[in-house]
Amino acid sequence: MLYRESGQFSTSYPADRRIFRLYQERWAFYLLLAAAFLLIPWLGNDYWFSAILIPFLVLSLAALGLNLLTGYAGQLSLGSAAFMAVGAFAAYNSHLRIEGLPFLLSLLLGGVVAGLTGVVFGLPSLRIKGFYILVSTLAAQFFVLWVFTTFAWFSNDSSSGVITAPPLVILGHDFSSPQGRYLFTLTVVVALGFLAKSIVGSELGRNWMAVRDMDKAAEVIGIALPKAKLLAFAISSFYLGIAGSLWAFCYLGTVEPHGFDLSRSFQILFIIIIGGMGSILGNFLGAAFIVLLPILLSHIASGLLADTIDAGQLENCQKIIFGGLIIFFLIKEPDGLAKIYQTCKQRLQVWPLRF
Amino acid sequence: MSFFFEVLLGGLLAGVMYSLVAIGFVLIYKASGVFNFAQGSMVLFAALTFVSLLERGISFWLAFVLTLLAMVALAWTIERWVLRKLVNRPPITLFMATLGLSYIIEGLAQSLWGAQVHGLDLGINDEPFEFQGMLLSQFDIFAACVAGVLVLVLSVFFNKTRTGIALRAVADDQLAALAVGIKLEKLWLIVWTVAGFVGLVAGLLWGARLGVQFSLSLVVLKALPVLIIGGFTSISGSIVGGLIIGASEKLAEVFLGAYIGGGIENWFPYMLAMLFLLVRPTGIFGERQIERV
Numbered sequence: 173m174l175y176r177e178s179g180q181f182s183t184s185y186p187a188d189r190r191i192f193r194l195y196q197e198r199w200a201f202y203l204l205l206a207a208a209f210l211l212i213p214w215l216g217n218d219y220w221f222s223a224i225l226i227p228f229l230v231l232s233l234a235a236l237g238l239n240l241l242t243g244y245a246g247q248l249s250l251g252s253a254a255f256m257a258v259g260a261f262a263a264y265n266s267h268l269r270i271e272g273l274p275f276l277l278s279l280l281l282g283g284v285v286a287g288l289t290g291v292v293f294g295l296p297s298l299r300i301k302g303f304y305i306l307v308s309t310l311a312a313q314f315f316v317l318w319v320f321t322t323f324a325w326f327s328n329d330s331s332s333g334v335i336t337a338p339p340l341v342i343l344g345h346d347f348s349s350p351q352g353r354y355l356f357t358l359t360v361v362v363a364l365g366f367l368a369k370s371i372v373g374s375e376l377g378r379n380w381m382a383v384r385d386m387d388k389a390a391e392v393i394g395i396a397l398p399k400a401k402l403l404a405f406a407i408s409s410f411y412l413g414i415a416g417s418l419w420a421f422c423y424l425g426t427v428e429p430h431g432f433d434l435s436r437s438f439q440i441l442f443i444i445i446i447g448g449m450g451s452i453l454g455n456f457l458g459a460a461f462i463v464l465l466p467i468l469l470s471h472i473a474s475g476l477l478a479d480t481i482d483a484g485q486l487e488n489c490q491k492i493i494f495g496g497l498i499i500f501f502l503i504k505e506p507d508g509l510a511k512i513y514q515t516c517k518q519r520l521q522v523w524p525l526r527f
Numbered sequence: 528m529s530f531f532f533e534v535l536l537g538g539l540l541a542g543v544m545y546s547l548v549a550i551g552f553v554l555i556y557k558a559s560g561v562f563n564f565a566q567g568s569m570v571l572f573a574a575l576t577f578v579s580l581l582e583r584g585i586s587f588w589l590a591f592v593l594t595l596l597a598m599v600a601l602a603w604t605i606e607r608w609v610l611r612k613l614v615n616r617p618p619i620t621l622f623m624a625t626l627g628l629s630y631i632i633e634g635l636a637q638s639l640w641g642a643q644v645h646g647l648d649l650g651i652n653d654e655p656f657e658f659q660g661m662l663l664s665q666f667d668i669f670a671a672c673v674a675g676v677l678v679l680v681l682s683v684f685f686n687k688t689r690t691g692i693a694l695r696a697v698a699d700d701q702l703a704a705l706a707v708g709i710k711l712e713k714l715w716l717i718v719w720t721v722a723g724f725v726g727l728v729a730g731l732l733w734g735a736r737l738g739v740q741f742s743l744s745l746v747v748l749k750a751l752p753v754l755i756i757g758g759f760t761s762i763s764g765s766i767v768g769g770l771i772i773g774a775s776e777k778l779a780e781v782f783l784g785a786y787i788g789g790g791i792e793n794w795f796p797y798m799l800a801m802l803f804l805l806v807r808p809t810g811i812f813g814e815r816q817i818e819r820v
Contacts, residue, residue, distance in 0.1 A: 248619060300804045303562050303622065307755050307804065310748070311797035318794055322787075388818050434748075438626070445623055484642055491634030498627030502620055503612045 175520040191369050208358055213351050221350035228463045229357045230418045235443040235455035236368055237411030243449035245404035246384025247297055251309030252412050253436035254316035257429055259286040259413025260420035261326050264427045275342050279417050286413020287406040294405025298398050313434055320429040335427045353422040369452050380404055446501055448508025457509035466490055534781050535774050540667035542773020543674045547729040548750035549765035551722040556759045557698045558718040562622045565629035567747025569723055572636040574730030574739045578645040598723030606715045633744055645739040670732045752800035764812030772796045
């Protein structure tokens with residue numbers, strides 16, 4: 173009843189292909205955007221911006237990047253964090269070395285360099301597949317971090333290897349306050365989210381899904397495998413690169429290689445497993461879950477068990493719970509939180525009736 | 528030249544240690560087609576349990592048996608609560624389940640036994656001795672012998688015993704194996720137990736070398752390129768792969784590292800494995816898969 177489709181006809185192909193076909197979805201989305209852009213900056217405090225909202229947005233974007241590669245194109249990757257690192261360092265170095273380059277351009281440049289790196293490490297995917305492709309992405313993970321820690325040029329010869337990110341100034345406006353960083357990150361994420369949704373609905377997205385489901389069959393019906401696979405690596409790494417720059421510039425305020433280690437790659441993979449592979453919405457749900465769960469757990473621990481539990485044990489508990497959740501989701505809901513949302517939506521269509 | 532051979536031999540012996548972890552992978556992959564990322568944390572779990580029992584004053588062999596029982600319990604739990612629920616799912620799902628599993632086992636091991644570093648003394652002298660002008664580690668030679676015995680026992684087990692033959696049948700075709708009356712659940716339990724046993728042996732040797740601590744679970748990352756080069760389905764392949772990785776890694780570190788900066792042993796095996804794959808996409812001993820639409 174709340175979600176009635178009746179009376180909403182698509183009278184042209186573009187109308188049928190639009191991202192939110194139902195007016196309820198459109199309005200819900202507008203309301204959500206309005207809340208995110210107008211209400212939250214007004215209501216939220218600095219803690220919320222810096223510790224929850226910004227990492228949530230950046231991790232969503234990173235998961236979106238990995239989801240394009242793994243969820244849509246079916247290429248398993250354990251090197252997401254490496255491409256984030258490439259993006260962050262490329263953006264920092266282009267900002268540092270090219271005089272007067274606007275920040276937005278260096279951000280874009282970071283993404284492009286990450287995308288090219290992705291293509292290089294995606295090349296083996298033309299010849300090998302399945303688990304073997306893990307080797308290539310893990311090679312990226314270890315090699316990239318090694319390059320950034322070994323060659324001091326990338327961190328501008330700073331002795332500690334940690335560099336402070338430059339202030340966030342875009343078109344003459346200073347976005348360095350937590351609120352400003354939140355708004356900037358939100359804008360980038362929304363724009364790239366729209367782009368991803370369009371890509372996924374386009375011919376390229378459908379080709380990816382064909383490759384994912386069975387690459388031999390896709391090849392037989394005339395999909396150019398190399399093009400589809402390499403584009404998946406390029407676009408995915410572009411997203412990850414942008415996410416890496418945002419992570420460094422908007423969230424941490426520093427650029428350092430060790431924030432982008434293997435555990436970050438795992439974290440992003442877990443987001444897409446929990447959120448839902450092959451879904452755009454799932455990335456946001458999964459990222460919210462991953463960001464909020466540790467906070468919730470530590471609150472529960474400090475509330476219930478006051479001081480009987482120490483930080484090390486808490487971390488172990490978190491690990492066990494995360495691992496358990498992964499297995500639980502794989503068994504019970506392989507399509508993740510996004511599928512649960514879909515189910516709710518279908519229920520709402522007929523509510524209060526059962527069928 | 529003698530220095531070159533010393534590095535080479537040292538590398539080969541170190542490679543055997545990688546093979547030990549890789550064998551655990553191969554066992555499980557052969558029998559159930561699961562790429563078990565949790566093998567590293569099983570190594571950690573086994574070693575940590577063993578050392579903690581030892582520190583509580585239990586004798587060596589009793590501790591060994593108790594740890595083995597713990598591994599059986601672990602295998603049973605995994606089979607009952609994870610594998611059985613995920614039958615007929617795509618391999619990628621099973622792989623991700625083992626990722627979750629590795630988190631659980633690591634968390635469990637550390638919350639049970641603590642996160643501090645334990646020393647482990649197997650009573651083997653780790654002093655280098657001289658052999659034809661080259662310095663070799665006694666410990667490495669011992670490890671190599673253990674690996675050799677293990678491979679021998681496993682290949683007898685796989686080729687001669689009834690269970691082993693059943694395991695090979697399951698590896699060949701699960702449905703056909705079920706049809707002739709092979710109990711899949713029992714075999715999975717057995718193979719995960721054997722993998723746990725291999726993990727225990729690997730954990731003891733690695734633990735004696737590095738100390739029993741969290742980083743032990745990271746040996747899985749060393750074993751992966753070994754596996755790729757040797758092929759996922761061949762035990763002898765994992766030995767050969769281990770030797771290749773061990774030797775080339777040490778040689779690269781010593782001779783190449785001088786030019787491009789140290790610490791390359793983290794990524795060099797992966798690059799090597801990647802080059803290998805470009806020539807032989809299924810590893811040296813891997814089975815060639817025929818694809819049909």
